[in-house]
Amino acid sequence: MNRIIAGIMAAASVMAASPAFAETFDGPYVGVQAGLNHDRARGADTDIGEVNVRDSRDSFIGGAFAGYNYRLTPHVVIGAEGSFDIGAADALRSGAAVIDPNHSFDLSARAGYLVTPETLLYVRGGYENMRARISDGTATGHDTFDGWSVGGGVERAILQNVTARIEYRYSDLGNNDHDFDRHHALVGVAYHF
Template identity: 50%
Template sequence: MKSKLLIATFVAAAGLFTVPAHAESFDGPYVGVQGGFNRAEVADRIDQAGAIDADISREAFVLGAYAGYNQKVGERIVLGAEAGISAGFDDELRGLSGGNALTIDPRYSFDLTARAGYLVNDKTLVYLRGGYANTRVRATLASDTDVVTTSDNLDGWLVGGGAERALTDDISARLEYRYTDLGSDGGEFDQHQALVGISYNF
């Protein structure tokens, strides 16, 4: 009985990925959620915390939401715009600044990007992404006698690419890589992300 149930479950799951989608799956507004892996790397300086004695990095899980609009401009070409917001979990970076303990805590991030894609077929879109990124960061510098906390918004840019697959007429799934550079303050603050998203297409 268990084997029959497992087979039935497998067949049903496989059917989810073979449901035919209409030809306009990537044309119009959409909303979605995404999550995945984030690696942050910081060096030189951050906010008013001063010089960082060594490069520091941290890997964490990130979760976010997004909304956007796709427009087919040809038989196979899709252009779009998207806004997103995200936050990491247990993503504080710790190092030393002038011999004192430094903690860098990214609070949340948002981005505004453009997307250009090519329809491999009616259900599969491959695309490139680029645009503006901003992260709210709190830095805490602790010495033997004092603790100083500052907050700042770091401006930057991101680039990336991925693939999106229509599962049904309304639901699509995507896999994406992003690189974000938030070093506009003169220091280095880079992020590498591998994200999986689920979208509802109106």
């Protein structure tokens, strides 16, 4: 976790020194993101029954996002965003039991404050869905994990219509008294139309 914090601080220092060219926090945008993911599972109630995975794993995650910002006041921005992500080497295992995430997507609302015309501090919250291959040691299948996510970050205009951002996101995908937590530390670049 210390490496995640150090990476976020390094990215923030680069963003703080970047010049801004235009106000871009109003309207549609698309982008790409990548970063570190930390999953922790303590069992799961799935379509094939109880999967007794008690493991945690750090992995790489990457994907794409799209959204829409609306400038509510000169300093307040609200919006909606959806993203799709895929992880690498992120299977959780305990003996023969496995939860191996295939992909995830989320839909969330964002609210932010423009501390300068080029820098947006924001929070987010919404719905997350993860599809995974599962096995209890005898049966194998696929299941969907639904949950909620919250997070926040900073986004800064670095070129005309281009922003860079760093973000932390927490997701709870647990069910029926089982814990399944995800932590994302992401950097991203977006093009604003």
